[in-house]
Amino acid sequence: MYKILMIGPDSSRASGGMASVIRSLSKSETLASRFTILEFPSCRDGSLASRLFFTGVQYMRFIIKPLKADICHIHIASYSSTWRKLLYGKAAKLKGSRVVYHVHGAEYKKFFASLSERGQKRLRHSFSQADAVIVLSNSWKCFFENTLDLKNVVVINNSIDCAKSNFKHGFPASIAFVGRLGVRKGAYDLIKALGMLQSKGMRFFCTFAGDGEIEKLQEAAKVAGVFAKYAIHWMAWRGKSPGHPLVILHHGSALVR
Missing domain, CATH: 3.40.50.2000 (Glycogen Phosphorylase B;)
Structure with a gap:
């Protein structure tokens, strides 16, 4: 059974889409029957000082500790999240693990356009070294293939566990x-x-x-x-669905395109 280490926001102490996806995947009974899924929180909500401290400590832990995972599933958003997670990916590769980047950033086009030529080249190279780059829709797949010249892009839509x-x-x-x-x-x-x-x-x-x-x-x-x-x-949103058919109209996810 493959061991998968998911790296991203602390799903128990962070809000937002990435934390929700990590929580959904890690608690999926369907996936649990095929994979051993572990979480490694790279960041969490809190004050600026506590966030910076936690982020630094967690990265040092990842570097020092032996990596017991076949695949590192790394969740990425735009801007600083990208550069922090690329460090995890590079370290995971050096430790002999396969690396999958899961891109959630709704403003990734804007982020990529804001980079210098050197920054864009660095980003292209880092993503090309991954075993796979997961995006949320076909329109994002076209962007990463055509703009970043990637050949390792796959589409996995955000999902809802209907059984629950x-x-x-x-x-x-x-x-x-x-x-x-x-x-x-x-x-x-x-x-x-x-x-x-x-x-x-x-x-x-x-x-x-x-x-x-x-x-x-x-x-x-x-x-x-x-x-x-x-x-x-x-x-108010308290982490649970009202139980009705859900509407997903996120402009960045481009689910229907």
Whole structure:
């Protein structure tokens, strides 16, 4: 059985998409039947001082300790996350492990364009040395292949473990949006879509669970005419799905493209 070491944010003490994906993969019963999956937190939430201290200590631990893993599955975002995780990848290769980079950064195009020619060359070389580079959609695959000239890119969409969800069919339809409420996550796109459903006479109940631009989104819902006429519920995100069909409209993930 392959041993996989997942490197990324501490899934028990960090928020955000990467931590959610790591948590989902590490707790998957389907994957556990085929692989031994361990977590190595490279960072966690907290004050700036505590984050810097933890990040440095964890990297030193990774360098010093023997690596007992067949594959290092390294989760990467844009900017400083990339350069920190490339250090892990280089060390893992020196220790004889296979390396897989899992790119989550929604602003990776912007990040890559901001790099100097030397920085872009360094990034291309580091990714090309990996055994695989995982991206979230076909549009991201095209970007990494065409812009970074990579030949080792594979697509794995973000997923939901349906076995752990109690989906119910009914009328009116129940919809849930879970995540940061704002433009980048597609919350306003959903409001627009709900307005289109309303114009066709369709009934629905939509739950928005998350933080962010709550008041602005509520105002957009009023403008679209769906705030009062149809039931829209707003709730704080506490780490659990409301149990309805989930909507994923993240601009960066490009799931539907």
